[in-house]
Amino acid sequence: MRSRLAWVGLACLLALGRSAAALGADVVVYTSLDQVYSQPILEAFEKETGISVKAVYDVEASKTTGLVNRLIAERKRPRADVFWSSEVAQTLVLKDKGVLAPYRSPSAEDIPAQFKGPEGYWTGFAARARVLVYNKNLLGLSDPPQSIFDLTKPRWRGKLAMAYPLFGTTATQVAAWYAVLGAERTEAYLRALKANGVVIVNGNGASRDAVVQGEVPLGFTDTDDVNVAIQAGKPVAMIFPDRDGMGTLMIPNTVAFLAGAPHSQEGKRLIDFLLSREVESRLAFCQSMQIPVREGVKKPANVPDFGDIRAMQVGYRDIANHMEQAARFSRELFAR
Amino acid sequence: MRLPRWAVAAAWAIFVLAALAPLAQLGLDAAGGDGASTSTTLRDLLLSPSQWQLLSNSLAIACGASALAAAIGVPFAFVTERTELPGRDIFGILYLVPLLIPPQMHAVVWSRLLAENGPVSQTLRETLGISAAPIGIFSIPGVIFVLGLAYFPFVTLLTRAGLRSVDPSLEEAALLRQGPLRSVARVTLPLVVPHLLAGTIFVFVFAIIDFGVPDILRVRVYPVEIFVQFSALYDKRAAVALALPLLIVTLALVGLQARLMRERAYVSFSQGIAGTRRYSLGRARSWAWLFCGSVLGLSVVTPVVALAAAAGPIRTYVEVTKGALASLETSLSLALIAAGITAVAAFVIAHSTLRSRGALRMSLHYLTQVPFAVPPILLGIGLIGLWNRPLTGWLYDSVAMVVVGYVAHFLPFAIRSVYGSLQQLSPALEEAAWLATPNRLRIAGQITVPLVRRGLAAAFLIVFVLAMGELGVSLLVVPPGIETLPVRIYNLMHYGADASVAALSLVLLAVELAVCLAVLGLTHGNRRADG
Numbered sequence: 117m118r119s120r121l122a123w124v125g126l127a128c129l130l131a132l133g134r135s136a137a138a139l140g141a142d143v144v145v146y147t148s149l150d151q152v153y154s155q156p157i158l159e160a161f162e163k164e165t166g167i168s169v170k171a172v173y174d175v176e177a178s179k180t181t182g183l184v185n186r187l188i189a190e191r192k193r194p195r196a197d198v199f200w201s202s203e204v205a206q207t208l209v210l211k212d213k214g215v216l217a218p219y220r221s222p223s224a225e226d227i228p229a230q231f232k233g234p235e236g237y238w239t240g241f242a243a244r245a246r247v248l249v250y251n252k253n254l255l256g257l258s259d260p261p262q263s264i265f266d267l268t269k270p271r272w273r274g275k276l277a278m279a280y281p282l283f284g285t286t287a288t289q290v291a292a293w294y295a296v297l298g299a300e301r302t303e304a305y306l307r308a309l310k311a312n313g314v315v316i317v318n319g320n321g322a323s324r325d326a327v328v329q330g331e332v333p334l335g336f337t338d339t340d341d342v343n344v345a346i347q348a349g350k351p352v353a354m355i356f357p358d359r360d361g362m363g364t365l366m367i368p369n370t371v372a373f374l375a376g377a378p379h380s381q382e383g384k385r386l387i388d389f390l391l392s393r394e395v396e397s398r399l400a401f402c403q404s405m406q407i408p409v410r411e412g413v414k415k416p417a418n419v420p421d422f423g424d425i426r427a428m429q430v431g432y433r434d435i436a437n438h439m440e441q442a443a444r445f446s447r448e449l450f451a452r
Numbered sequence: 453m454r455l456p457r458w459a460v461a462a463a464w465a466i467f468v469l470a471a472l473a474p475l476a477q478l479g480l481d482a483a484g485g486d487g488a489s490t491s492t493t494l495r496d497l498l499l500s501p502s503q504w505q506l507l508s509n510s511l512a513i514a515c516g517a518s519a520l521a522a523a524i525g526v527p528f529a530f531v532t533e534r535t536e537l538p539g540r541d542i543f544g545i546l547y548l549v550p551l552l553i554p555p556q557m558h559a560v561v562w563s564r565l566l567a568e569n570g571p572v573s574q575t576l577r578e579t580l581g582i583s584a585a586p587i588g589i590f591s592i593p594g595v596i597f598v599l600g601l602a603y604f605p606f607v608t609l610l611t612r613a614g615l616r617s618v619d620p621s622l623e624e625a626a627l628l629r630q631g632p633l634r635s636v637a638r639v640t641l642p643l644v645v646p647h648l649l650a651g652t653i654f655v656f657v658f659a660i661i662d663f664g665v666p667d668i669l670r671v672r673v674y675p676v677e678i679f680v681q682f683s684a685l686y687d688k689r690a691a692v693a694l695a696l697p698l699l700i701v702t703l704a705l706v707g708l709q710a711r712l713m714r715e716r717a718y719v720s721f722s723q724g725i726a727g728t729r730r731y732s733l734g735r736a737r738s739w740a741w742l743f744c745g746s747v748l749g750l751s752v753v754t755p756v757v758a759l760a761a762a763a764g765p766i767r768t769y770v771e772v773t774k775g776a777l778a779s780l781e782t783s784l785s786l787a788l789i790a791a792g793i794t795a796v797a798a799f800v801i802a803h804s805t806l807r808s809r810g811a812l813r814m815s816l817h818y819l820t821q822v823p824f825a826v827p828p829i830l831l832g833i834g835l836i837g838l839w840n841r842p843l844t845g846w847l848y849d850s851v852a853m854v855v856v857g858y859v860a861h862f863l864p865f866a867i868r869s870v871y872g873s874l875q876q877l878s879p880a881l882e883e884a885a886w887l888a889t890p891n892r893l894r895i896a897g898q899i900t901v902p903l904v905r906r907g908l909a910a911a912f913l914i915v916f917v918l919a920m921g922e923l924g925v926s927l928l929v930v931p932p933g934i935e936t937l938p939v940r941i942y943n944l945m946h947y948g949a950d951a952s953v954a955a956l957s958l959v960l961l962a963v964e965l966a967v968c969l970a971v972l973g974l975t976h977g978n979r980r981a982d983g
Contacts, residue, residue: 144932145932172933173939173943182927184683193842195931280667287684318668
């Protein structure tokens with residue numbers, strides 16, 4: 117028995133050594149974009165440049181903040197060169213925490229100014245929209261609501277799913293309401309949603325699933341979540357809400373360069389690559405149907421032109437500044 | 453007998469460095485105000501009314517889940533270990549399966565089955581003609597149900613280890629005076645109290661620090677508050693302060709357990725003698741079978757069938773496994789190494805604690821249980837703070853850091869598991885061996901370890917299984933470019949690839965089950981050798 121154990125131990129050590137040997141990283145990226153989308157793009161970069169990429173992928177269970185907290189904790193001895201987020205607000209938090217360094221990529225020149233940090237700390241591209249997903253079987257004949265303000269009406273009582281608004285893009289959306297509508301109206305709206313029996317679920321994916329399963333007919337979620345379900349043949353569709361009002365919140369991917377990045381040249385090259393029109397096009401063609409923020413980027417027919425969407429007029433800095441206030445209120449309101 | 457000093461020192465050093473030091477680091481950071489975005493005042497650190505509400509939710513869930521797990525786990529262990537129930541060997545293996553399915557998966561399966569428009573509710577509604585869903589899975593009882601089913605194997609595993617080592621002569625003596633029912637209730641079961649309490653405490657700890665399952669079942673619980681401090685408010689100090697109630701509750705529980713077991717002896721003088729008694733069930737046989745069958749039906753068959761149905765054709769398994777091979781290998785090797793280190797360290801720590809006296813023994817015991825209920829995100833942040841510095845960067849940058857994380861997270865569980873078995877061991881056996889040889893390592897290797905091997909195996913398996921599914925700590929300390937299997941599974945889950953997630957979960961389950969069978973086979977096979 118003892119010799120058998122020794123063999124097991126030896127095998128383990130060998131495996132450990134092999135994994136450790138794979139460590140000589142050339143560029144390190146932490147990303148919260150789903151691995152199925154981000155990995156092929158990082159592999160394309162490896163192929164094009166010969167620089168090998170070491171990535172840490174975030175998971176939903178940690179709600180895209182695991183890596184943000186890791187970056188903050190690693191600040192004194194940074195390990196990552198690039199942060200590629202599927203979100204924008206947390207990138208701004210990192211900037212405020214002194215984790216980022218400015219880098220203006222030449223690839224970003226044609227990206228509209230609203231998607232770039234004024235000091236060059238972050239750049240946005242390939243946006244998702246905060247939409248309403250609805251079940252076509254359940255709402256087939258009646259009109260789905262066109263404004264989020266309809267959702268507090270008795271007709272939609274108990275019929276709406278929403279992720280716990282402290283995390284992810286749902287938190288960003290609530291903070292955006294704070295920025296656009298002001299605290300008073302937003303809080304009244306959230307209270308009305310709660311009074312109208314909104315079903316709080318554990319993520320945007322779960323919100324989509326509740327609608328796909330027909331548990332509720334309507335849910336707040338992101339375009340990529342809905343599109344995955346549409347592609348899988350589920351009976352759902354999406355609404356870009358408030359086309360006649362405050363508009364739909366657009367949330368871009370963001371990339372940022374890290375202060376004290378161990379591989380700064382390679383990191384900058386990766387950022388240049390990620391911000392290229394080709395990558396934005398690839399993200400539009402994959403299942404996540406990210407909407408290009410630049411004009412003339414090649415995209416499939418089902419991805420709307422950015423210009424055709426009535427995007428909510430709000431600065432991302434303004435959203436970030438309201439994140440904490442929004443979180444504190446939502447935490448109390450939805451505690452039970 | 454005491455173990456060699458160097459061994460004791462090394463094991464305690466592992467415990468202090470891996471498990472305690474990161475917590476001290478966190479405490480220091482929090483006290484120093486590092487990471488506190490706003491100026492947190494003392495008043496902010498007191499729990500708000502809604503936080504009290506959440507804490508009481510969490511306590512209700514943890515108490516309920518551990519009570520349910522004990523109510524299922526102890527009878528299950530007894531029936532499969534000590535009766536002549538037909539099929540007990542199969543039952544005795546299958547009960548491990550729920551542990552090998554991530555608890556979140558249990559929750560997803562049940563939430564779909566029992567949702568308002570789910571198949572179970574539909575059927576019940578049609579047959580009973582009622583309008584509302586009769587079973588509310590999205591509730592505290594729903595969470596208790598899922599956690600109890602997912603975690604009862606902890607109780608069963610440890611109780612079985614205890615039952616195997618109970619002194620048969622005590623039972624025989626009891627049987628001379630009273631019937632089997634009374635001797636089981638008054639002699640056999642009380643003798644495995646350390647084991648079943650340890651298992652129950654595990655369930656309690658997992659139920660109180662985890663928010664994955666309640667989150668899916670739409671119940672707000674206390675640990676979310678800690679997570680919110682990090683992810684929404686970026687306030688490390690408040691997060692640390694909020695974790696204190698969890699530590700206090702768990703330590704109180706450990707204290708209660710110690711009080712319950714005070715002044716009692718669990719020593720088995722005839723350890724190693726094979727031939728524990730199996731009771732005949734008589735007419736109760738079909739009831740026992742029905743009990744085991746329905747427990748496994750709910751906790752094994754239901755989730756496995758649901759996952760298999762979601763995974764679909766064999767093709768899915770082949771495809772996902774191809775992509776996941778590297779991460780499976782990583783997870784497997786890291787979990788095996790961590791389980792090995794942890795089991796050995798736990799043995800030495802538990803042994804040295806038991807062989808110390810009086811107040812020292814009590815305080816060492818408490819010390820080993822302090823890191824029990826630390827939420828993974830806090831442990832991960834503490835580990836980064838401790839190890840990610842120029843002097844120790846070589847370790848932090850290596851994959852060994854994940855092993856450190858697993859050891860830190862699970863060492864208290866392993867200590868708890870081994871402790872119960874060591875309590876059954878009479879020190880006289882070691883002392884007697886000492887007369888023959890002064891080599892204490894040899895005594896430990898040839899007398900002590902073989903006698904507590906079932907407790908050791910249980911500890912090894914518990915750490916292995918937990919490490920295979922670990923996500924919270926490993927995500928924070930895994931070096932770039934290395935991927936563990938849970939990270940991959942949860943990533944796919946977010947993407948919405950239900951079929952791949954289900955298939956990968958089943959692959960993971962099969963691999964873990966194979967390891968469990970191998971380890972149990974090793975320890976089981978040995979029994980005949982020393983009998």
